[in-house]
Amino acid sequence: MRKILVFILLAAVPSVRAQISPAPAEQLPSQAKVVKGILVPVPEEIFHLLDEFGGAYWHQVQRPEIVRWKPHGNQVQIALLLGVTVAEGFIAMEGKDSAEVKDVGRAVISLARGLGVGRVALRRNRSIMDYAEQNEWTAARKEWDGVLSDLEKGMIALRSERISQLVSLGGWLRGMEALCVLITQDYSTERAELIRQTAVIDYLEKQLVETQRDIVGRSALSRMLKGIRRIRALIQKENGPITEKTVRKIGSLCEDLVSISSKRSA
Numbered sequence: 001m002r003k004i005l006v007f008i009l010l011a012a013v014p015s016v017r018a019q020i021s022p023a024p025a026e027q028l029p030s031q032a033k034v035v036k037g038i039l040v041p042v043p044e045e046i047f048h049l050l051d052e053f054g055g056a057y058w059h060q061v062q063r064p065e066i067v068r069w070k071p072h073g074n075q076v077q078i079a080l081l082l083g084v085t086v087a088e089g090f091i092a093m094e095g096k097d098s099a100e101v102k103d104v105g106r107a108v109i110s111l112a113r114g115l116g117v118g119r120v121a122l123r124r125n126r127s128i129m130d131y132a133e134q135n136e137w138t139a140a141r142k143e144w145d146g147v148l149s150d151l152e153k154g155m156i157a158l159r160s161e162r163i164s165q166l167v168s169l170g171g172w173l174r175g176m177e178a179l180c181v182l183i184t185q186d187y188s189t190e191r192a193e194l195i196r197q198t199a200v201i202d203y204l205e206k207q208l209v210e211t212q213r214d215i216v217g218r219s220a221l222s223r224m225l226k227g228i229r230r231i232r233a234l235i236q237k238e239n240g241p242i243t244e245k246t247v248r249k250i251g252s253l254c255e256d257l258v259s260i261s262s263k264r265s266a
Contacts, residue, residue, distance in 0.1 A: 124146050201231060
């Protein structure tokens with residue numbers, strides 16, 4: 001199986017690049033591509049990977065409460081929560097849950113407005129809701145692809161590198177959390193290898209270190225940095241196949257980190 005990457009946006013930072021060399025584009029999984037130095041998702045490939053979890057209990061993976069979460073007044077939380085919500089959109093689509101798809105669409109628009117890119121997310125929202133209501137999931141997936149493409153262009157136009165990185169982080173954490181649930185539903189050592197994403201963690205760590213220098217006084221960032229380092233430690237601790245116990249620990253840790261996107265203390 002191929003590795004899943006959900007909304008991972010990369011930026012080249014000269015002071016860190018000497019320590020961590022970016023992976024060549026040809027080494028990236030098919031779920032991601034590089035656009036103007038930013039690694040963005042390829043929805044069709046992400047859906048294809050999720051399709052491989054045939055027979056999954058998607059209601060156990062979905063977290064419909066996420067769409068009711070609210071950031072508390074700063075762009076750090078808005079960006080993190082937008083990434084989390086976008087990832088939830090993939091899961092709701094895969095679970096063919098029209099109600100949650102509509103809720104996710106509304107939440108994405110609200111959060112995107114908070115970052116100044118709401119207009120680009122709005123134009124496809126009505127058609128997604130209509131397709132979901134009619135159970136036309138192939139068409140709904142295609143429109144979701146378009147929403148992410150529009151958001152991608154909007155974020156690039158804003159030239160908000162650090163904010164894009166935080167959207168990336170939120171999406172990756174929710175994606176990793178969901179992946180851990182899927183793996184434990186029908187555990188196998190092959191599936192467990194999907195969470196061995198140390199290169200991705202290296203990138204995320206690099207981005208967070210630089211973002212902390214630019215955005216002062218955000219406790220959420222330091223907690224995120226500690227969290228992804230703990231995830232790496234759990235993965236590296238496994239010399240052989242990643243055990244089901246470790247998968248559950250990583251899933252629980254990701255769940256805690258995802259919740260930071262709406263906590264007042266962040």
